[in-house]
Amino acid sequence: xxxxxxxGPGRVNGWKSKRGGSLIxxxxxxxxxxxxxxxxxxxxxxxxxxxxxxAVIRDAAGVVLPGDGNFGAVMQNLRETGLVDAALTAxxxxxxxxxxxxxxxxxxxxxxxxxxxxxxxxxxxxARRFPRRAGLKVPHMGWNSLESLxxxxxxxxxxxxDMVYFVHSYYPSPVxxxxxxxxxxxxxxxxxxxxxxxxxxxxxxxxxxxxxGRGIIRAFGRICQC
Amino acid sequence: xxxxxxxxxxxxxxxRVVKGTQFVNxxxxxxxxxxxxxxxxSGADELTFLxxxxxxxxxxxxxxxxxxxxxxxxxxxxxxGGISTVDQFRDLLKAGxxxxxxxxxxxxxxxxxxxxxxxxxxxxxxxxxxxxRVPPDDDDMTGVPRWExxxxxxxxxxxxxAVETAARAAESGAGEILLTxxxxxxxxxxxxLDLTRAIARTVPIPVIASGxxxxxxxxxxxxxxxxxxxxxIASIVHYGTYTIAQIKVALRERGIPVRLEASCxxxxxxxxx
Numbered sequence: 220x221x222x223x224x225x226x227g228p229g230r231v232n233g234w235k236s237k238r239g240g241s242l243i244x245x246x247x248x249x250x251x252x253x254x255x256x257x258x259x260x261x262x263x264x265x266x267x268x269x270x271x272x273x274a275v276i277r278d279a280a281g282v283v284l285p286g287d288g289n290f291g292a293v294m295q296n297l298r299e300t301g302l303v304d305a306a307l308t309a310x311x312x313x314x315x316x317x318x319x320x321x322x323x324x325x326x327x328x329x330x331x332x333x334x335x336x337x338x339x340x341x342x343x344x345x346a347r348r349f350p351r352r353a354g355l356k357v358p359h360m361g362w363n364s365l366e367s368l369x370x371x372x373x374x375x376x377x378x379x380x381d382m383v384y385f386v387h388s389y390y391p392s393p394v395x396x397x398x399x400x401x402x403x404x405x406x407x408x409x410x411x412x413x414x415x416x417x418x419x420x421x422x423x424x425x426x427x428x429x430x431x432g433r434g435i436i437r438a439f440g441r442i443c444q445c
Numbered sequence: 446x447x448x449x450x451x452x453x454x455x456x457x458x459x460x461r462v463v464k465g466t467q468f469v470n471x472x473x474x475x476x477x478x479x480x481x482x483x484x485x486x487s488g489a490d491e492l493t494f495l496x497x498x499x500x501x502x503x504x505x506x507x508x509x510x511x512x513x514x515x516x517x518x519x520x521x522x523x524x525x526g527g528i529s530t531v532d533q534f535r536d537l538l539k540a541g542x543x544x545x546x547x548x549x550x551x552x553x554x555x556x557x558x559x560x561x562x563x564x565x566x567x568x569x570x571x572x573x574x575x576x577x578r579v580p581p582d583d584d585d586m587t588g589v590p591r592w593e594x595x596x597x598x599x600x601x602x603x604x605x606x607a608v609e610t611a612a613r614a615a616e617s618g619a620g621e622i623l624l625t626x627x628x629x630x631x632x633x634x635x636x637x638l639d640l641t642r643a644i645a646r647t648v649p650i651p652v653i654a655s656g657x658x659x660x661x662x663x664x665x666x667x668x669x670x671x672x673x674x675x676x677x678i679a680s681i682v683h684y685g686t687y688t689i690a691q692i693k694v695a696l697r698e699r700g701i702p703v704r705l706e707a708s709c710x711x712x713x714x715x716x717x718x
Binding site for chain 1 (some may be wrong): 446447448450487488490493515516519520521537538540541543565566567568575620621629649650651675
């Protein structure tokens with residue numbers, strides 16, 4: 220099984236992939252626990268690396284953008300680490316790109332959580348707060364189901380109604396619903412999974428979503444391999 | 446539809462599970478990591494580890510535990526017991542815990558809830574409340590039950606009302622209430638449904654009912670009559686009385702939304718001597 224390699228100066232050039240160019244880069248911009256995400260790929264026998272090295276991210280076979288916390292704060296962190304260009308370069312090169320949780324919201328233009336802060340603008344749309352109404356507890360926390368699945372590779376192991384683990388107070392609202400690949404109902408129906416060419420995103424945490432989540436991790440790993 | 450959660454709770458002392466389980470098909474049922482992996486496979490929605498290690502020197506083990514658990518399981522887990530600073534929150538979350546549960550510290554230092562919520566988000570902050578029913582006063586003709594908050598694992602009364610304490614915790618930024626009835630805990634006679642419902646109706650955040658689960662009907666009651674969002678269970682699964690799958694199938698039959706992975710339903714019951 221692959222072991223986690225943390226990058227540091229001088230580490231990159233010495234790094235050799237066992238499979239040659241199959242590395243999945245988990246973008247480390249100093250927020251949250253990224254180990255769980257890297258672990259999930261490693262357990263499925265994909266090589267993953269938590270990294271803040273732009274060169275590694277640019278050249279990786281696939282890029283995962285995790286996210287936890289306040290939209291404005293995480294965007295600021297990402298910009299300060301100078302990794303935005305590397306991430307966008309990987310996207311432009313057509314590499315598979317997976318945003319998780321706030322990482323998904325960061326792919327949008329903006330979020331109601333932090334007015335005035337720009338997202339990456341990869342998916343036209345905004346993150347909106349769940350409606351304030353009696354009986355709807357926010358954050359949306361726990362296991363909820365995926366419905367109306369699209370025929371996409373990322374979900375090839377997922378079945379209609381499968382449950383995954385969510386923790387969030389804002390939900391993605393892309394302008395074009397065509398990118399929505401699976402939908403979840405919590406006070407409103409939102410695209411819990413987004414897939415459009417090489418851009419993929421999940422509002423839930425696949426690395427915390429049991430067997431269903433592992434299926435999604437495996438699918439992304441396979442997508443990165445071709 | 447959001448599922449109601451079933452959360453096995455493991456008491457940990459010096460890095461080992463106490464009130465050890467009796468699963469003979471586990472290599473080491475006293476190893477929290479081994480047991481956590483077993484419950485993940487069995488279909489638990491989350492896990493809660495309560496560290497009851499007395500000495501501060503042994504506290505490092507809980508951080509190591511969080512790391513090792515995070516490495517093995519694919520469901521969220523909460524760590525509680527003796528956590529009293531924002532730095533401890535940070536370390537445990539970084540180690541891979543999803544949420545941190547605080548009890549005594551939240552009462553001693555109410556600002557801790559707000560600080561932790563601001564820094565890590567409300568979803569990471571669970572406030573545990575241990576409550577005991579107050580015997581009805583001769584002068585009290587209202588007949589409305591009241592519960593008092595206890596600290597230090599139920600040894601120290603505070604004089605505080607449990608419902609008001611829960612409401613204040615939610616206002617301060619708690620993301621969840623872990624509510625244990627000291628009267629019901631260990632009784633296997635069912636949750637304190639009045640207490641659970643009184644708090645679930647008061648706070649705008651999820652309530653985890655704890656203490657008293659002895660059979661599946663008790664869990665059904667906690668999630669319906671008690672209006673809890675989740676049920677914490679211990680002996681009922683540790684001793685192999687029921688499997689998680691049996692509990693969830695029964696809940697589903699009663700119309701309660703649960704997460705039931707196809708393969709879990711067919712998982713054999715653990716061998717018990």
